[in-house]
Every structure is written in C-alpha cells, then in structure tokens.
Amino acid sequence: MSTPSSWPLPPESIRFVIPRRVISELAQHPLSSGLYPLGMGYYRQATGHHMERDVHDDNLLIYCLDGEGDLEAGGKKHRVRPGDILLIPKGIPHSYKARRKNPWTIYWVHFHGHHASDFVQHLALPRSDLPHLVMPIGIHSRLVSDFEALLEARESTYNINAYICAANQLRQIMAHIALLQPLARHKQSGEGIDIERVHSLMQARAHEQLDLDTLAETVNLSKYHFVKKYKEITGTTPINHFIQLKIERACHLLDTTNNSINEIAFAVGYEDAYYFSRIFKKLMGVSPSQYRKMRTGAFPYKGD
Template identity: 65%
Template sequence: MSQPSDWPLPPDSSRFVVPRKMVSLLSQHPLAKDLYPLGLGYYKQALNHTMSRNKHDDYLMIYCLDGEGKLTINNQIHTVKAGDIICLPKGVAHAYKASEATPWTIYWVHFSGDKSEDFIDYLAINSNNYVFPLGIHSRLTSDFESLLECRQYSYNINAFVHTASLLRQILTHIAQLQPLAKQQAAHNFDLERVHSLMQARVHEQLELEALAETVSLSKFHFIKKYKELTGTTPINHFIHLKVERACHLLDVTTKSINEISFAVGYEDAYYFSRIFKKIMGISPSQYRRMRMGTFPYTS
C-alpha cells in the first residue's frame, strides 16, 4: 500500500496499518477480495499533517469532519472543507496538507480489491471531482468509527471480513448521499429545515404554502425541487410522518383510534384509517392487535 504519513500521532487520534498477512488473506477471501482496507485512521485537528506521493499504488478516501486542508493534483489546488470527501484512484500523484490556521479533522482509509475501480466508477470519481461536498452525517461518522474497531483484532480474519463489508457499506452510502448533496448545493434547498417543520406540526394539517415559505420558493417550485431531492412529494412524506406517529401512539398508549386520528391531525377517523391501511397494509386496529400478538404478522 502507499505509505501513510508519519504525522506524530497524539493520544486522541489513531492510525492502523492492516498486517501484511491479513491483507494476503483478505485478497484471497471470497467475501472480501473485491474490496478490503489496507490502512485507516482518525486524525483530530491534525496541525502540520502533510503528505506528498508521486506514486500511489492503492485507493484512498478521506472524510473531512472539521477544519480545512488543501489537495494538490495536476498543479491544481483544491480546498477541502468540513463535509467534503476526497477519493483518489490508484496511480494518481497527489499532495495534501492541513490548514495552518484551522487544521482539519479527518477519517481516512487506504483500500484495494478486485472491484475497487468499480466502486470509484460508481461514485463517478474522475479528474474533475476528486473532492466533492457531502455534508456531515452522523451515520457515516458512526460507520467510520466501526471501521476503526478492526485495529483491536489484528489477526482475526472474521473481524476483517466484517470490516471489508463495512467499507463497502460506506462507499455505497456515500453514493446514495451524493445526489442529495449536489441538489441541495445547487438549489440552496434546506431539506432539514422543511422536515423539521413537518415533524413539529405532525399533529395538525400543514399547507404547502407554509412549507414553501421555509425555503423561499413558490408552491410550484417547492414541490418540483422537493421531488427532485427526495423522489416523492412533500405531502406524501408528511402523510408518512403522520402514520409513523400514529404507529408510535398505537404502540405506547391505550388511546382509541378516534383519539389517535385526532392526535395526528385527522378529524375523520374513517379517513385516517383508510390512509393508515394504504400505507401499512393493515388497519390501525389490526396493527395494535399485531403488536399485542393477537393478529398475525404475516397473512
């Protein structure tokens, strides 16, 4: 693998190089040979962290959580900020360093495998986008932390097969997040703000105009942009939130169906039951009976 940096490692950071024997086993294992880690780490506020490689013989991903850094490729300098991903294919000469004023905090992983290039293609990595914004995602951070747990099992092949699977999960999750990040950046559309309003008003009716106002769009453009980002309509998502809330109330309270219907913004319990059954496949009363064990989970 490409040599990791020799940045002095403070107590709150970590660096782990997978033992060569384990790499050899992974490269031949039917469940791991397609994609497996070679080295990985977490550098917190990595002041003076720098690396230059004229020869790069594996694949590298860096996820910036905080601060800034610079990446130089083909005499072009790219600024890397919190929420950005660097993904470098094999054979691409590069240099990078942390900002002196606000040094970055990063997760990084070197990887290889028969399908590594396929994953790079899947992420649409090319000479124009070695760095792309993704945003800070708690689940992605958690996945990287889980990936780092492999350093506790230096010679346990099962642990490393699991780590290889986690790496695949991280890359496919990034691919899932990419379109949303691009759309939000292009349209300056604060989807989290819209969803927060929906959650806050799940117990009542909510007009599209009120949702559109949160992102300063007309109702027509709001619906269009929302569907581009999510693949569904805002009303459909809001209805699903109401049904999720109704399921919770059916699980944890003894409220009647009428009371639950009113609690999620429907005055007509019959209409609420129709909506619930359309989404869940069973009626509210059947759902409650299923949770109590008196209605079959599958018919």
C-alpha cells in the same frame, strides 16, 4: 495497498494497516469481498503531513474535520477545508499536504473490493463519470462516530469477525456520504431550501393536513420550485414525506396506546378511518389492526 505516508505519528494520532493475511480473507469472504478497508487512521493537527503518489493502486477516502490542506489530482488543485470529503479513486496520481499555518485533522481509509468502483461511482456528481475529488458535506457527528467505529478494528489482533464488521462499517460510511451529498450541494450553491424548517412544520402539524401552498410559503418558493428542490434533496415529494411521518406516528400510537383505529386516524389528521387504513396498508403492507396484533404475536410479522 498504496503506501501510507511516513508522517511521524504523535501519541494522539492513529495509523493502522490491516495485516495481509486478514486482507486476503476479507477479499475472499462473501460478507466483505465487495468492499473492505486496507488501512485507516486519524491524524490530529497533522503538521508537516504530505504524500505524493504516481501510482495509486487502491481507493482513498479522507474526511477533514479541522484545519486545511491542499490536494493536487487529475490536473487540478483543490483547497481542502473542514467538512470536506476527499475521494481519490484507483489509478489517479495525486499529492496532498496539510497547510503549514493551519494543518488539517483528518480521518482516512484506503479500501478495495470488487464493489469499490460501484461505491465510487455512487458518489459521482450528476452527469459525471467520476466523483468530484473534494466534496463539501460539512461536519456531522454521526459520520465521525462511523469513522471511530471503523477504527475499533485495530483493537482486534486477529478476529476475522471484527474485520468483517469493519468492512461493513465502511459500506455504511460510503452510503452515508451519498445520503448527505444532495443537501450539501444545495447549501453550497446557495439555492437550497431550509429542510429542517419544512420538517419542523410537518412534525408540529402531523395531527392535521398540510397543503403544498403552506409548505412552499415557509421557504418563500412557488409550489413548482419547492417540490422540484425538495425532491432533488430528499428523493421524494414533500407530501409523500408528510404522509410517511403521519404513518410513523400512527405506528407509535398503535404500539403504545389502546386507542381505537378511529381515534388514531383522527390523531394523525384523517377524519375517514377507512381512508386512513388504506393509506396505512399501502405503506406498511398490513392494516392498522394487523399491525397492532403483531406486537402480541397474534399476527405473523411477514403478513400474508
């Protein structure tokens, strides 16, 4: 593991290096060998925090919550602001420091594993071999909770299951960052669309039909540009998302009411119950009536 900084740790901050014997077990266990933490921490208003590494033999992830810092890596200098993710892959010499007048507050984790490079590559920008070292994704309470859950591993002196849990928590963090990236990139470019506004309209009108013209008008775009930008951000089309939302609501009604299939179809905007059932089965793998029977055990969960 790359040596953590020797920054004097105040009471409200955390630095935890996982014992070597535990790391050895994580590296061999099938549930953690792909990706596992080596050390992690939380530095609050880290005045004087700085680090320089000519040899970087693992991977480092930093999430800046507040304040500012500076990173120099790959021959470039980067200013780090709240909501920024720093991802420094193995083998890249680097230095970083908290800004003197407004020092950063950060979560950090060193990590390794035979899938580590795959996760790093997963966070690469389109048409890029490596991730951008500083990725602005914003402050997200769920991501903060994920880091807090990761840090809970330090409370276990020697419980391999707790560390396996931490390893899989790290997987969740990396996957969550990848999920947040597209929307963050569009916001950063100034060319994004107000996804929340679009989704709010879908929620409000899930009981009826919506066409692309109406959805595109809410964000003042042509149908073509709206569909293109929406798919870039979400990975799906707006109509597919709207249909999925309708089917989710239908599932809720099937679970919580005794309404007929015809009534539920009408409640989510389908006048033709047969067509509704076809769409439902295509997405859920079972018909509406089979889905309803599953809650009583009258139909097997796995279906046919």
